[in-house]
Amino acid sequence: MSVRPLLELAAARQSGHAHGIVSVCSAHELVIEAALTRALETNDHVLIEATCNQVNQDGGYTGMTPADFRTFVEGVADRVGYDRGRIILGGDHLGPNPWKHLPPEDALAKAGVMIEAYARAGFEKLHLDASMGCQGEPAHLDDVVVARRAASLAARAEAQAPGRPVYVVGTEVPTPGGATEALDHLVPTTRRAVEETYRLHRKAFDAIAPDAFERVIAIVVQPGVEFGHDSVAVYRPERARDLTAALEGMPGLVFEAHSTDYQPGTALAALVRDGFPILKVGPALTFALREALYALDAIDGFLNPNRRSLIDIMEAVMLAAPAQWESHYHGTSAVRHRLRHFSYSDRIRYYWPVEAAQAAVDGLLNRLGETPLAPTLVSQYLPRLYDRVADGTLAATPRALLLQSVRDVLIMYQNAADQHS
Structure with a gap:
């Protein structure tokens, strides 16, 4: 079994x-x-x-x-x-x-x-x-x-x-x-x-x-x-x-x-x-994924300043269908805006499968392409991954950076699971 x-x-x-x-x-x-x-x-x-x-x-x-x-x-x-x-x-x-x-x-x-x-x-x-x-x-x-x-x-x-x-x-x-x-x-x-x-x-x-x-x-x-x-x-x-x-x-x-x-x-x-x-x-994994996506979006904003940002698209997606966050997030409009994107409860995870969100992520990754990003951009926007990019153990491609951001959370959990064995 x-x-x-x-x-x-x-x-x-x-x-x-x-x-x-x-x-x-x-x-x-x-x-x-x-x-x-x-x-x-x-x-x-x-x-x-x-x-x-x-x-x-x-x-x-x-x-x-x-x-x-x-x-x-x-x-x-x-x-x-x-x-x-x-x-x-x-x-x-x-x-x-x-x-x-x-x-x-x-x-x-x-x-x-x-x-x-x-x-x-x-x-x-x-x-x-x-x-x-x-x-x-x-x-x-x-x-x-x-x-x-x-x-x-x-x-x-x-x-x-x-x-x-x-x-x-x-x-x-x-x-x-x-x-x-x-x-x-x-x-x-x-x-x-x-x-x-x-x-x-x-x-x-x-x-x-x-x-x-x-x-x-x-x-x-x-x-x-x-x-x-x-x-x-x-x-x-x-x-x-x-x-x-x-x-x-x-x-x-x-x-x-x-x-x-x-x-x-x-x-x-x-x-x-x-x-x-x-x-x-669960939420900690998609929280890490969202952090990496927003970091890549910031890099994209520097390289391609005339595109619509991922955070703006996700804001529109969430406002158009508030059922998954409206009863959870309270406070002023400014507070609710912050929570939609940066709450530990990560209600934004329900919206990544939405067609407009998927298209936005695909567009981001397509614009950045498969060529490794400049290490200085990784240092600026994804500093936790920089050392591994610098020593060559992690490719600086957008997809590799996204996956490693999630894997780092999993590695911490696995280390804890294995610590007493």
């Missing part, structure tokens, strides 16, 4: 040789390419995850079904020469969230069809999240109901791929895409809460999908990490000691922390050491 690296995480920690795995949570083709080329160099497996809103049987906001997403990822793998068999695909927050405006029975029926599609398409890591209330229900459901619905979803997946998927349960996670309020009072999950989550899910699985619980590998908890628009709550091990101690009573399991984006390398390494070895990263 390609999920072997996931199955080894708990045993590695218990043996005193903790190591982790990086979970790439993105559907951007350049991010996927950066992850696969990095894994090709290191001969590692690569874990790539899609969310229920991003990819589902109705297409999600990417327009892709689970089978489409697999074809897309494997197409990139074939292009760069990476072995398809070393790709682990995951589904995140699989449950009724995309349809929570519907009555519960309808939303859960749609969620069941979705998880069957994920399992049938060969996704092997499935996070079951039925925590949200549907039409007529409270926003936060009773834990017994959540566990029962999660187990029912597992049973639907097992019917499609008996004995194959591994599961992640639990839902105490930050707001998807980043918090919208101050992070001053972020509190880690309590030991009592995670032990109750474990107990209730075990009971529900025993009744509905007994074989599947043996392949539950992780519980989602909040270790005290999060990012907002302008700030990052960095992991503090001393605040999570009570939580991490709970793993001693849950053999074979680790914790999964969401929103580890923008954590410094030392914090990521501490998370792996303390029992959070699945390092999920």
Whole structure:
């Protein structure tokens, strides 16, 4: 099974040789390419995850079904020469969230069809999240109901791929895409809460999908990490000691922390050491991509001053379709303008697939061409990459600079994952 690296995480920690795995949570083709080329160099497996809103049987906001997403990822793998068999695909927050405006029975029926599609398409890591209330229900459901619905979803997946998927349960996670309020009072999950989550899910699985619980590998908890628009709550091990101690009573399991984006390398390494070895990263990757694109656009502005800037085009694209940012960004018009482009929550990532945005990026790269940029321009606008351009280890072509900007984030995460092995 390609999920072997996931199955080894708990045993590695218990043996005193903790190591982790990086979970790439993105559907951007350049991010996927950066992850696969990095894994090709290191001969590692690569874990790539899609969310229920991003990819589902109705297409999600990417327009892709689970089978489409697999074809897309494997197409990139074939292009760069990476072995398809070393790709682990995951589904995140699989449950009724995309349809929570519907009555519960309808939303859960749609969620069941979705998880069957994920399992049938060969996704092997499935996070079951039925925590949200549907039409007529409270926003936060009773834990017994959540566990029962999660187990029912597992049973639907097992019917499609008996004995194959591994599961992640639990839902105490930050707001998807980043918090919208101050992070001053972020509190880690309590030991009592995670032990109750474990107990209730075990009971529900025993009744509905007994074989599947043996392949539950992780519980989602909040270790005290999060990012907002302008700030990052960095992991503090001393605040999570009570939580991490709970793993001693849950053999074979680790914790999964969401929103580890923008954590410094030392914090990521501490998370792996303390029992959070699945390092999920998404917005930080497209944030780095956007930084590099805007830097290349600044170079293009110097070389070709009479063109329309990428930032102006992206501003128009976002204003024309505000659904993905309007409810997240608040404040004065100047503040909202800044956040549209430079927020850690990186809502701009939803707009890169828009036709006008794609045409703008293609136009930028076509104008700059494939000839290496002058190293002095790299020094001015992409200084973190300059030393490698200067010593000849990195080509100064626009595409290579874009990919390396994303790879540098992945390298930091991989270093943290490998630090204790």
